[in-house]
Amino acid sequence: xxxxxxxxxxxxxxxxxxxxxxxxxxxxxxxxxxxxxxxxxxxxxxxxxxxxxxxxxxxxxxxxxxxxxxxxxxxxxxxxxxxxxxxxxxxxxxxxxxxxxxxxxxxxxxxxxxxxxxxxxxxxxxxxxxxxxxxxxxxxxxxxxxxxxxxxxxxxxxxxxxxxxxxxxxxxxxxxxxxxxxxxxxxxxxxxxxxxxxxxxxxxxxxxxxxxxxxxxxxxxxxxxxxxxxxxxxxxxxxxxxxxxxxxxxxxxxxxxxxxxxxxx
Amino acid sequence: xxxxxxxxxxxxxxxxxxxxxxxxxxxxxxxxxxxxxxxxxxxxxxxxxxxxxxxxxxxxxxxxxxxxxxxxxxxxxxxxxxxxxxxxxxxxxxxxxxxxxxxxxxxxxxxxxxxxxxxxxxxxxxxxxxxxxxxxxxxxxxxxxxxxxxxxxxxxxxxxxxxxxxxxxxxxxxxxxxxxxxxxxxxxxxxxxxxxxxxxxxxxxxxxxxxxxxxxxxxxxxxxxxxxxxxxxxxxxxxxxxxxxxxxxxxxxxxxxxxxxxxxxxxxxxxxxxxxxxxxxxxxxxxxxxxxxxxxxxxxxxxxxxxxxxxxxxxxxxxxxxxxxxxxxxxxxxxxxxxxxxxxxxxxxxxxxxxxxxxxxxxxxxxxxxxxx
Amino acid sequence: xxxxxxxxxxxxxxxxxxxxxxxxxxxxxxxxxxxxxxxxxxxxxxxxxxxxxxxxxxxxxxxxxxxxxxxxxxxxxxxxxxxxxxxxxxxxxxxxxxxxxxxxxxxxxxxxxxxxxxxxxxxxxxxxxxxxxxxxxxxxxxxxxxxxxxxxxxxxxxxxxxxxxxxxxxxxxxxxxxxxxxxxxxxxxxxxxxxxxxxxxxxxxxxxxxxxxxxxxxxxxxxxxxxxxxxxxxxxxxxxxxxxxxxxxxxxxxxxxxxxxxxxxxxxxxxxxxxxxxxxxxxxxxxxxxxxxxxxxxxxxxxxxxxxxxxx
Numbered sequence: 001x002x003x004x005x006x007x008x009x010x011x012x013x014x015x016x017x018x019x020x021x022x023x024x025x026x027x028x029x030x031x032x033x034x035x036x037x038x039x040x041x042x043x044x045x046x047x048x049x050x051x052x053x054x055x056x057x058x059x060x061x062x063x064x065x066x067x068x069x070x071x072x073x074x075x076x077x078x079x080x081x082x083x084x085x086x087x088x089x090x091x092x093x094x095x096x097x098x099x100x101x102x103x104x105x106x107x108x109x110x111x112x113x114x115x116x117x118x119x120x121x122x123x124x125x126x127x128x129x130x131x132x133x134x135x136x137x138x139x140x141x142x143x144x145x146x147x148x149x150x151x152x153x154x155x156x157x158x159x160x161x162x163x164x165x166x167x168x169x170x171x172x173x174x175x176x177x178x179x180x181x182x183x184x185x186x187x188x189x190x191x192x193x194x195x196x197x198x199x200x201x202x203x204x205x206x207x208x209x210x211x212x213x214x215x216x217x218x219x220x221x222x223x224x225x226x227x228x229x230x231x232x233x234x235x236x237x238x239x240x241x242x243x244x245x246x247x248x249x250x251x252x253x254x255x256x257x258x259x260x261x262x263x264x265x
Numbered sequence: 266x267x268x269x270x271x272x273x274x275x276x277x278x279x280x281x282x283x284x285x286x287x288x289x290x291x292x293x294x295x296x297x298x299x300x301x302x303x304x305x306x307x308x309x310x311x312x313x314x315x316x317x318x319x320x321x322x323x324x325x326x327x328x329x330x331x332x333x334x335x336x337x338x339x340x341x342x343x344x345x346x347x348x349x350x351x352x353x354x355x356x357x358x359x360x361x362x363x364x365x366x367x368x369x370x371x372x373x374x375x376x377x378x379x380x381x382x383x384x385x386x387x388x389x390x391x392x393x394x395x396x397x398x399x400x401x402x403x404x405x406x407x408x409x410x411x412x413x414x415x416x417x418x419x420x421x422x423x424x425x426x427x428x429x430x431x432x433x434x435x436x437x438x439x440x441x442x443x444x445x446x447x448x449x450x451x452x453x454x455x456x457x458x459x460x461x462x463x464x465x466x467x468x469x470x471x472x473x474x475x476x477x478x479x480x481x482x483x484x485x486x487x488x489x490x491x492x493x494x495x496x497x498x499x500x501x502x503x504x505x506x507x508x509x510x511x512x513x514x515x516x517x518x519x520x521x522x523x524x525x526x527x528x529x530x531x532x533x534x535x536x537x538x539x540x541x542x543x544x545x546x547x548x549x550x551x552x553x554x555x556x557x558x559x560x561x562x563x564x565x566x567x568x569x570x571x572x573x574x575x576x577x578x579x580x581x582x583x584x585x586x587x588x589x590x591x592x593x594x595x596x597x598x599x600x601x602x603x604x605x606x607x608x609x610x611x612x613x614x615x616x617x618x619x620x621x622x623x624x625x626x627x628x629x630x631x632x633x634x635x636x637x638x
Numbered sequence: 639x640x641x642x643x644x645x646x647x648x649x650x651x652x653x654x655x656x657x658x659x660x661x662x663x664x665x666x667x668x669x670x671x672x673x674x675x676x677x678x679x680x681x682x683x684x685x686x687x688x689x690x691x692x693x694x695x696x697x698x699x700x701x702x703x704x705x706x707x708x709x710x711x712x713x714x715x716x717x718x719x720x721x722x723x724x725x726x727x728x729x730x731x732x733x734x735x736x737x738x739x740x741x742x743x744x745x746x747x748x749x750x751x752x753x754x755x756x757x758x759x760x761x762x763x764x765x766x767x768x769x770x771x772x773x774x775x776x777x778x779x780x781x782x783x784x785x786x787x788x789x790x791x792x793x794x795x796x797x798x799x800x801x802x803x804x805x806x807x808x809x810x811x812x813x814x815x816x817x818x819x820x821x822x823x824x825x826x827x828x829x830x831x832x833x834x835x836x837x838x839x840x841x842x843x844x845x846x847x848x849x850x851x852x853x854x855x856x857x858x859x860x861x862x863x864x865x866x867x868x869x870x871x872x873x874x875x876x877x878x879x880x881x882x883x884x885x886x887x888x889x890x891x892x893x894x895x896x897x898x899x900x901x902x903x904x905x906x907x908x909x910x911x912x913x914x915x916x917x918x919x920x921x922x923x924x925x926x927x928x929x930x931x932x933x934x935x936x937x938x939x940x941x942x943x944x945x946x947x948x949x950x
Contacts (some may be wrong), residue, residue: 003765003860004860007860008765008767011757011758011761011765011767012761012767012768014757014758014761015758015761015762015767015769015773016767016768016769016772016773018754018758018773018776018777018830018831018835019769019772019773019776019777020776021830022776022777022779022780022830022832023776023779024794024800025787025790025791025793025794026779026787026790028790028793028794028799028800029789029790029793032793037798038793038796038798038799039798039799040798040799040800040802040803041803075684078680079680079681079684080681082676082677082678082680082681083677083678083680083681083682085677086673086674086677086678087678090671090673090674090677092670092671092674098678100937100941101685102681102685103937104689104937105689106882107882107885107889107933107934107936107937107940108889108930108933109888109889109891109906109929109930109933110889110891111889111891111906111909111910111926111929112693112696112889112909112926112927112929112930112933113689113692113693115696115909115910115913115922115923115926116692116693116695116696116699116923116926117692118913119695119696119699119913119919119922119923120692120695120696120699122917122919123699123714123919137684137688138688140688141684141685141688141689144681144685148681159348159349159350161346161347161348161349161350162350162352164315164317164337164344164346164350165344165346165350165352165408166352167316167317167336167337167338168315168316168317168337168338168340168342168343168344168412168421169338169343169363169364169367169368169411169412169415170338170339170341170364170367170368170415171338171367172338173338173673175367176338179363180352180354183354184353184354199784202784202785202786203785204785204892205891205892209910209913218785218786221789222896225789225792225896230789230792230793230796230818234789235790235793238786238789238790241786242786242790245786319669334665
C-alpha cells in the first residue's frame with residue numbers, strides 16, 4: 001500500500017536509528033581503543049591501550065576460541081547435514097516430533113545445561129572437568145537448531161528432480177549426494193557453518209560453567225574486565241576478537257561463494 | 266535398446282491404488298506414448314519403470330531382464346523430466362559427460378560422444394554454457410542429450426515439454442520424433458496432451474484411473490475408441506443411444522429408436538451381437554457439411570437444424586439438432602465461414618466413421634452427466 | 639468416468655489381501671526407512687548423549703541431599719530429599735521473588751521489543767528504504783558474537799559515555815547514570831528490537847500484498863489495513879517471535895552477569911552462584927530444573943502457536 005510521505009520518512013528514520021543503535025557499541029569500542037579513558041566526545045587519543053594487552057596470552061586464548069569454533073563446526077555440520085536432509089526429503093512417522101526435538105536447544109537456557117554438565121563432572125568425573133573435547137561437544141549443541149533449520153531450508157528450495165535425474169543417470173545415492181545435492185545446497189551449508197563457527201568460537205557460558213582448562217577469548221576478556229573494569233585495554237581485546245570473527249565469516253563467504261557462483265551465474 | 270514387459274503391476278500410495286494391475290508390452294525401438302488425464306497413474310507407471318518408485322506387486326522386464334527390485338541407478342535408462350533438471354552447477358558439456366562417466370564410457374570417447382549428442386539436439390557450440398545462459402528449451406535439449414548419450418536401453422520422457430511455451434512445444438515434439446528416428450532408441454513418452462501423443466507416437470497407451478483403457482496406433486485410437494473414456498478423452502464426440510439391428514459382412518446397422526434413424530458402421534472395428542445396446546459415437550471433427558447431392562459419398566447422411574455457429578480460429582463450431590438430439594460439429598476448410606450465416610436453417614451432414622461402444626446403466630449416467638455439462 | 643473404470647475399481651477392492659512374507663515386509667521397511675535411520679542416527683545419538691542425559695541427570699541431582707563431611711566441607715550424597723524444591727518455593731527465601739523478577743522482566747521487555755519491531759519489520763518487508771542493507775545487516779550482528787556485543791555495550795553506557803552525554807546534554811539528568819552494574823541497562827537492552835525484527839519481517843513477507851490491496855480498495859486506510867489485515871495474517875510469526883523473545887529473556891545469563899554485575903536478581907545468576915562459589919550442587923540442579931520447566935512451558939506455547947496458525 002502507499003504510505004503518506006511523512007510516514008515513510010518517519011519509518012525510514014526510525015529504522016536507521018535502530019540500525020545505528022545496533023552498530024553503535026562497535027563504533028564505541030573502536031573509538032575507545034585509541035583513547036586513554038572512556039569519555040564522550042572522545043579526547044586524549046592514545047594507543048597506549050594497544051601496548052598494554054598481554055598479546056601472547058591473548059593470542060593463546062584466541063587460538064583456543066578458533067579451535068573451539070572450528071571443531072564444533074565440523075562436528076555439528078557432519079551430524080546436521082544428513083539429519084536436515086532426511087527431515088526435509090523423507091517421510092517417516094514422528095517427523096514433526098523430531099523437528100520439535102531438534103528445536104529444543106534453541107529455547108533451552110544455556111545456564112541450566114552448563115550447570116547440568118558442570119555438576120555431573122564435579123561429582124562423578126572430576127578428571128574430565130574442563131576437558132577441551134567435552135567443552136567443544138557441549139558448545140556445538142547450541143548451534144544445532146539454527147544449523148538444521150538453515151540447511152533444511154536450503155534443501156527445501158532445491159528441487160528433488162536433480163537427485164532423481166542423477167539416480168537414473170547411474171549415480172549411486174552417495175555419489176548423487178556429493179556430486180549433485182551438496183553443490184546445490186552449498187550456500188545454505190556455508191551459511192550454517194559460519195553461524196555455527198561464530199556462535200561456538202564466541203561462546204562464554206558453556207566453557208565458563210564447565211571450567212574449561214583452555215581459556216577462550218570470551219573468558220579472557222571477562223577476567224580482564226573483572227580486574228580492570230571496562231577500560232580502553234579491554235576495548236582493544238573485544239575489538240580485535242570481533243574483527244577476527246567477522247573477518248573469518250566474511251572470508252568464508254567470499255572464498256566459497258566464488259567457487260559456487262560460477263555454477264549459478 | 267530393449268523391449269519392456271510389464272506384468273500385473275500394482276503401485277499403491279497409502280491405500281489408494283495408483284496403478285491397478287497393468288500388463289503391457291512395449292516393442293523394441295518403438296516410440297510409445299502413455300496418454301491420460303492428470304492423476305491417471307501414467308507418471309507413476311513411468312517412475313516404476315525408472316526405478317524411482319518400487320511397485321508393490323507385479324514385475325517389470327527390460328530386455329527380458331527382471332528389474333522389478335533393481336535400484337534406479339543400476340538400470341541402464343535415460344530420463345527427461347517435467348521440471349528443468351539440467352544440473353545448474355555444471356555446463357552443458359559436463360552434464361552430458363558426467364552421465365557417460367557414470368556408465369563407464371572409455372575416457373577418450375567422451376568428448377567425441379558429447380559433441381555428437383549436442384549436435385543431435387542442435388546445441389553445437391554451446392558446450393561451455395551453464396543453465397543460466399541457456400533458454401528453457403535449450404536446457405531441456407541438454408537433458409535429452411544427457412539422457413541419450415550413454416545409449417540407454419530405454420528413454421523415458423515424463424511430460425518433457427509441459428514447462429515450455431506452446432510454440433516451442435510444437436517445435437520440440439517434432440525434434441523428439443526426429444531424434445527417435447535417428448537413434449532408434451525405445452522411447453516412452455508420458456503426456457496429457459493428445460496432440461503430442463498422436464503426432465509422434467507409433468503406439469499409444471491410453472490410461473485412465475490406473476488402468477490401460479486402450480492400446481493401439483494413433484489413428485486406431487482416434488478413429489476407433491473402444492471405451493467411453495477413450496471416446497470422451499480424445500477429441501469431441503457426440504453420443505447417441507442405439508441398438509444393433511442388423512449385422513452384415515460389410516456393415517452393421519444401428520437403430521437410434523428415439524430419433525427413428527438408422528446408422529451404418531464398419532463391422533471390423535469391434536464384435537457386436539444382434540440386439541446389443543450401444544453408443545453411436547460421432548466425432549465432431551469427422552462430420553462433414555455437404556451439399557445434398559453429395560450424399561452418395563457418405564455411408565450416413567442426416568439433416569441438422571443449426572442453433573448456433575461460432576468461430577474459433579481454425580474451425581467453426583456448429584451446434585444443432587438432429588431431430589431432438591443435440592449435436593456438435595467442427596467444420597474446417599475454406600468454406601467454413603459460410604456456416605456462420607446458417608443459424609436457424611437446416612444443413613445436410615455426412616459421416617462415414619462411426620464408432621460403437623457398449624451401453625449400459627452406468628454409461629447412461631456418465632453420458633447424461635457429460636451432456637449436461 | 640464410465641462403466642469400465644468402476645468395474646475395475648470394484649475388482650481392485652475385491653482383490654484378496656495378499657499374505658506378505660516376513661522377509662518381504664522387512665525389505666519394504668528397509669527400503670522406506672533404512673537410509674533415513676542411517677542419516678538421522680548421528681544427530682540423535684549426539685543429542686541423547688550430550689544433551690538428554692545431562693538434563694536427565696540434573697533432575698536426579700535436584701533430589702540429592704548434602705551432609706557435612708568431617709565437619710568441614712559439604713558432601714553430596716545420593717539420598718532422596720525434597721528439601722531443595724521446598725526451599726525454592728518457600729516465600730521467605732529469595733528464589734520465588736527472583737523467578738517473578740526474571741519472568742516479569744522477560745515479559746515486559748519482550749512486549750516492548752516486539753512492539754518496537756512491528757513498524758520496522760513491516761517497513762522492511764514491504765518497502766525499499768534508504769540504507770536497507772545496512773539496516774538488515776545491523777539486526778544480524780547479535781548472531782555473530784553475542785558476547786562481544788554485550789562487552790561493547792558497557793562502553794556505550796559508561797558514566798562518561800555517549801548515552802549519558804546525550805542525557806545530560808538534553809538536561810534530562812544532572813548526574814551521569816550508573817547504567818553498568820544496575821539492572822536498568824539489562825532491561826533497556828532486552829527491550830531493543832534485534833532478531834525479532836527479522837523473524838517478524840519474514841512473517842510479513844509471507845502475507846500476500848493482495849489482501850492489503852483488497853482492504854484498501856474497500857476503503858481501509860493504512861492503519862486499519864495494518865491492524866485488521868496484516869497483523870492477523872502474520873500472527874503466527876509474531877507470536878513465534880514473542881515466545882522466542884520471552885524464553886531468551888528468561889534464560890539470559892551473560893547479559894545480566896556482564897552488565898548488571900554478578901550479584902543481580904536474575905534466576906540464571908542465582909543458579910550460577912549456587913554452583914560457584916557456593917558449591918551447593920543439588921540446589922543448583924533443582925533451580926536448573928525449575929528454569930528448564932519454565933522454558934519447556936514456553937516451547938510448548940511456541941509449538942501451539944505455530945500449529946494453531948497453520949490456516950490463517
